[in-house]
Each structure stands twice: as C-alpha cells, then as structure tokens.
Amino acid sequence: MFGLFMRRLTVDTSTEGIKRISTILDQNSIKYEVRSERSRGTIGMGLDAAAYARANLAMYKGASDPTFIYSVYVNLKDYKRAKKLIG
Secondary structure, X not given: OOHHHEEEEEEEOOHXXXXXXXXXXXXXXXXXXXXXXXXXXXXXXHHHHHHHHHOOOOOOOOOOOOOEXXXXXXXXXXXXXXXXXXX
C-alpha cells in the first residue's frame, strides 16, 4: 500500500495485541499495514552486544527480550471505522 494515504491506527509492543487488531481488521475487510521497529536502534543494539561480549555473558541473559514497537496503519477512508472496531 502507499503510505501517503494511510494513518496510524495504533502502536503496541505486544505481538498478541497486534494479532488481535489484525484479526479484527481482517474480519471486517479493512486493509492494513503493520510496521515494526526496534526501540533500541542499530547502534544501541551493537553497544549492548559489545558490553555483553566484554563481560563474557550471553546477550540478554536474565534480561527481557529486545523490545519491538509495532504500528498498524490503515487507509484514511477506513480510519474512523477501524478505530471504532478496535475500541
């Protein structure tokens, strides 16, 4: 889809939440796009990996998994309807 005519419907860090929303949109025949990004950029992830390597630890051992941010976009014409559906 062409991003110029799309509006961000929601943002979430939970894959379960995004799956719930995508299921609702699919059931109502609303086209959407999911975009993901890391909350910690490439440089930050590299610094983390280097720090763990220097300490001779497995990366993220005992820590939470790296966080991803998921954004769901819908067409402008479907935005109000989609917003109402996901509540």
